[in-house]
Amino acid sequence: MAFTPVFHSEWIKIRTLRSEIAALASIPAVTALFSALASSDTGGDDFDPLFAVFFGVTFGQIAAIAFGTTAVSSEFQGGALRLSLAAVPHRGRWFAAKAAAIAVPVLAVGLVTGLVTLMVGKAVLGTKADGLDWAEQTRGVVGCAVYLTLMALFAAGLTALLRSGAATLGILIPFLLIVSFVIGDMSNNIADLLPDRAGQVALHETWDGAMGPWTGLAVTALWTALALAAGAWSVRRRDA
Amino acid sequence: MTSIDVRDLTKEYGTRRAVDHVTFGVRPGKVTGFLGPNGAGKSTTMRLVLGLDRPTSGTATIGGRPYAALTEPLRHVGALLDAQAAHGSRTGRDHLRALAASNRIPAARVDAVLEETGLASVARRRVKTYSLGMRQRLGIAGALLGDPEVVLLDEPSNGLDPEGIVWIRELLRRLATEGRTVLVSSHLMNETASFADHLVVLGRGRLLADTPMRDFIDARVQPHVRIRTTDPGALKNALARHGHDAVEHEDGHWTVAHARVDEIGTLLSTAGVPILELASAEGTLEEAYLDLTAAETEFTAQNQEA
Numbered sequence: 001m002a003f004t005p006v007f008h009s010e011w012i013k014i015r016t017l018r019s020e021i022a023a024l025a026s027i028p029a030v031t032a033l034f035s036a037l038a039s040s041d042t043g044g045d046d047f048d049p050l051f052a053v054f055f056g057v058t059f060g061q062i063a064a065i066a067f068g069t070t071a072v073s074s075e076f077q078g079g080a081l082r083l084s085l086a087a088v089p090h091r092g093r094w095f096a097a098k099a100a101a102i103a104v105p106v107l108a109v110g111l112v113t114g115l116v117t118l119m120v121g122k123a124v125l126g127t128k129a130d131g132l133d134w135a136e137q138t139r140g141v142v143g144c145a146v147y148l149t150l151m152a153l154f155a156a157g158l159t160a161l162l163r164s165g166a167a168t169l170g171i172l173i174p175f176l177l178i179v180s181f182v183i184g185d186m187s188n189n190i191a192d193l194l195p196d197r198a199g200q201v202a203l204h205e206t207w208d209g210a211m212g213p214w215t216g217l218a219v220t221a222l223w224t225a226l227a228l229a230a231g232a233w234s235v236r237r238r239d240a
Numbered sequence: 241m242t243s244i245d246v247r248d249l250t251k252e253y254g255t256r257r258a259v260d261h262v263t264f265g266v267r268p269g270k271v272t273g274f275l276g277p278n279g280a281g282k283s284t285t286m287r288l289v290l291g292l293d294r295p296t297s298g299t300a301t302i303g304g305r306p307y308a309a310l311t312e313p314l315r316h317v318g319a320l321l322d323a324q325a326a327h328g329s330r331t332g333r334d335h336l337r338a339l340a341a342s343n344r345i346p347a348a349r350v351d352a353v354l355e356e357t358g359l360a361s362v363a364r365r366r367v368k369t370y371s372l373g374m375r376q377r378l379g380i381a382g383a384l385l386g387d388p389e390v391v392l393l394d395e396p397s398n399g400l401d402p403e404g405i406v407w408i409r410e411l412l413r414r415l416a417t418e419g420r421t422v423l424v425s426s427h428l429m430n431e432t433a434s435f436a437d438h439l440v441v442l443g444r445g446r447l448l449a450d451t452p453m454r455d456f457i458d459a460r461v462q463p464h465v466r467i468r469t470t471d472p473g474a475l476k477n478a479l480a481r482h483g484h485d486a487v488e489h490e491d492g493h494w495t496v497a498h499a500r501v502d503e504i505g506t507l508l509s510t511a512g513v514p515i516l517e518l519a520s521a522e523g524t525l526e527e528a529y530l531d532l533t534a535a536e537t538e539f540t541a542q543n544q545e546a
Binding site for chain 1: 290291292293294308310313317319324325326329330331334337338339340341342343344382
């Protein structure tokens with residue numbers, strides 16, 4: 001079977017679910033809102049203008065994760081997966097199409113999110129954002145889009161492995177909003193390798209760890225690849 | 241070549257054997273009823289045929305090939321497994337459009353099957369507003385989407401109203417007349433008797449029967465004769481003289497087992513017994529099935545004792 005029709009089918013499934021459209025739409029809304037709030041508070045000596053602009057990604061990623069999770073978890077309701085795999089028995093190809101149908105819209109929305117957030121953040125920061133050059137701003141926008149896409153796919157892979165959206169969100173949301181902050185504050189090199197902390201280096205103007213912005217995103221990509229491989233293994237090996 | 245062939249198929253879940261060395265074939269041009277109590281392994285067998293579950297041993301093929309080897313399988317095989325498979329938040333039409341797109345089935349087919357299953361007027365409503373009967377029809381619409389030569393339906397009459405039951409019966413008959421291979425599981429005997437030509441019967445994962453429906457009934461249920469009379473004494477005497485045993489029933493009619501109506505009619509007439517009603521009663525699928533399962537239970541009990 002060819003890949004394109006399967007991708008088309010998966011894309012129809014995503015865009016015909018209101019919850020998926022709502023999750024996509026809230027990625028830029030939430031990110032820009034929290035960036036605006038964070039940028040208005042610019043105290044502290046570790047002030048990083050680029051991360052002040054993109055701080056909202058910490059919350060916007062929850063919407064991206066909800067999007068990736070729902071796209072996969074809807075297959076585990078009422079025997080939907082059986083119908084999908086009866087239509088596309090090539091399970092690896094089916095899961096690849098599902099992942100692509102998640103990645104493409106998140107990447108597109110992520111770029112829009114990056115641009116909107118940059119404009120909002122700069123407007124709120126005013127002169128404090130003057131130090132950001134074009135290269136840094138472009139890195140922020142692209143990094144934001146790539147990071148959100150990787151996190152959505154990470155969630156999708158985890159959902160396929162756990163076969164449950166509730167379990168995935170139950171693990172990821174507390175991890176991203178609480179655990180990662182706590183471990184991050186202890187500030188050791190291991191914590192820097194966590195999927196969210198590694199990827200978010202790309203959203204900083206300066207960094208002090210060993211990883212640069214692109215190495216950081218590569219580490220996140222590795223986590224995502226791992227989650228997708230585990231999800232694909234689960235889809236291929238288990239009875240539907 | 242569009243037969244379904246199941247060969248020595250076995251599926252174990254942990255220590256439980258859901259399907260136990262089952263072999264049977266489903267041929268085109270007929271409706272094959274797939275019978276057995278709940279938990280007999282019917283649904284598991286269907287999932288194995290569709291390549292959704294991995295068999296512990298044995299094979300299941302369609303037209304000689306495993307399901308997973310079919311390109312664009314919906315164009316060859318249509319299946320209804322679970323009426324709940326459509327997402328409640330999607331419209332019926334969008335559900336079918338996504339399904340059609342994966343196998344490059346033209347969008348016109350979506351509207352055609354919605355029309356055929358009587359869902360055209362609710363096609364743009366979300367599935368969560370559908371009744372069970374409408375969901376069942378949507379599942380059947382999905383099975384017919386690719387105009388397949390092979391159709392597998394798991395309990396299709398579930399939740400259908402009387403009108404829907406007549407509709408599904410006519411649909412199944414028509415699919416068989418068109419030369420398609422039709423396998424329909426059910427645990428409802430009268431319902432199955434109304435559409436099946438052939439029967440495959442499972443019990444606790446094992447194959448109990450694979451025969452034409454008429455043969456199945458005739459082999460297990462003796463036809464009997466039903467009589468009503470105003471003179472029971474004369475009736476009993478006349479029958480006893482010819483070695484027949486008449487049994488009286490609560491509402492006052494009598495039955496004679498192992499007898500044919502032409503013989504009984506003649507002898508009663510000769511003996512001058514007044515007759516109000518004389519009819520030959522054919523065995524029903526239900527009687528035949530209960531006879532089979534009773535024999536099966538006995539067999540199992542004996543085996544366990546031994």
